[in-house]
Amino acid sequence: DEIFPHESGNVGFLSQSGSHAFRVITRGGARGLRFSKVISYGNAMDLNEADLLTHFAEDPDTEVIAAYIEGVRDGRRFFEALRLAAARKPVVILKGGRTAAGRTAAASHTAALASEQAVWQAAVRQAGALEVSSLNELVDMVVALTLAGPAKGSSVGVLGGAGGDSVETADICHEAGLDVAPLPQDLREALREKLPHTWDWIGNPVDGSILGWGRFEALEVTQLMAANPAYDLVLINARSLEHMLNQEDGEKLFGEAIDILKNLGKESGKAIMVVMGEPEFRDERRWKAAMDAREGLAAAGVAIYSDIGTAARAMGRYVRYTAKRQERAASAASA
Incomplete structure (x- = not known):
């Protein structure tokens, strides 16, 4: 069938x-x-x-x-x-x-x-x-x-959307047992060089509205978080990337962003979850681009979820269950 x-x-x-x-x-x-x-x-x-x-x-x-x-x-x-x-x-x-x-x-x-x-x-x-x-x-x-990839701890770097979405995401992640750790100093220094006008406004979760709608900067910050040893996990609200579709060459930019997400887990060696539910835009062009991206992420083996709450709760349980299995295995090996 x-x-x-x-x-x-x-x-x-x-x-x-x-x-x-x-x-x-x-x-x-x-x-x-x-x-x-x-x-x-x-x-x-x-x-x-x-x-x-x-x-x-x-x-x-x-x-x-x-x-x-x-x-x-x-x-x-x-x-x-x-x-x-x-x-x-x-x-x-x-x-x-x-x-x-x-x-x-x-x-x-x-x-x-x-x-x-x-x-x-x-x-x-x-x-x-x-x-x-x-x-x-x-x-x-x-x-x-x-x-999702290997979960080695509970410290999570988050691309949280914008404004209230970022605040709500921080609450949800904390309630799910995840550690929404502040940006470490070495990452802040890297941001100062890359984004001299906005670096001091950036935190965890990353608020995409500070960096400008439909721009690559939020995704670049997320890549830095994925590469930094301070974070064990990365949770990405890809809905904020849909704003790229508002630009003249939006489909191309959006496609490039999705390609980065497809490879982020493999490149970082960390547990990655991507939130991409039904598009908030209803016109046919943007709807199709977003749904095609969701299918592409699934085909690439990315762990995708429909909303932040579902993803955060799954990530929290995944981290705890993985840790318990490792404890059991270690106990059995030493018995």
């Missing part, structure tokens, strides 16, 4: 719902995810969640595991399979039937016996997997784990 990606990839997804399997493929595929296998196992009369988790743990083509589960057949066997899988690879799980209403729906959907939420959460946490609360959040976290 044309709506499915044709290339294989490194994400394995097991789902107790065929419709959820379809949505993860289409939503994830549009954001650059590619799959080793997607398995919809329904009422688990033959193969169940423990069998499939064990398979994905041992599958050389699968590097990240995602799961939608409504109920488990054998709690002890499921926990052992989940612990095995999470020790080897990142595992993201969405539980169906977390509430009384959900448990009733799960019973009629797949005859699953949905477990009590507190017991489930404790088991998932102890096994080392990452629990999410919606299908969109599952896709967000798999995008982070698969495409």
Whole structure:
């Protein structure tokens, strides 16, 4: 089918719902995810969640595991399979039937016996997997784990948009557990040489309106932040770049800016997330340019998100989950 990606990839997804399997493929595929296998196992009369988790743990083509589960057949066997899988690879799980209403729906959907939420959460946490609360959040976290790049800490450099957007972005990032660190002195000195008229106004997040709408300066500052060891992560609100399209040669400038974003993660070796949702401009020319850019970023393997809040929360959880996995691996190695 044309709506499915044709290339294989490194994400394995097991789902107790065929419709959820379809949505993860289409939503994830549009954001650059590619799959080793997607398995919809329904009422688990033959193969169940423990069998499939064990398979994905041992599958050389699968590097990240995602799961939608409504109920488990054998709690002890499921926990052992989940612990095995999470020790080897990142595992993201969405539980169906977390509430009384959900448990009733799960019973009629797949005859699953949905477990009590507190017991489930404790088991998932102890096994080392990452629990999410919606299908969109599952896709967000798999995008982070698969495409964002290495997360070595929580210090983030941000291209935050303009004015109030920058202020709101700083708040959202802080609330997500990220450290919006001030510009270090060596970076400020570099800005003094590059932007002598505005350097002292520039901070983190970078306020694009200070540097002028539709200009490259904000992106150049972001490149400097990505190259600076003071920052572990970079979060880019690419919506501010859409203003380049207002200029006479806007499509060319905008295309060049998007090309820089495509390569920023590879060049910096850091975790990069780009915010590029639906364009705020509604005329056909600018709408098409922005949507083409979004598709191009996804095709280039860039972790893209629809809004700053979603990206910041995903980045915060990604950093914490990666750190916990590293702690577990170190503890296991020293045992």
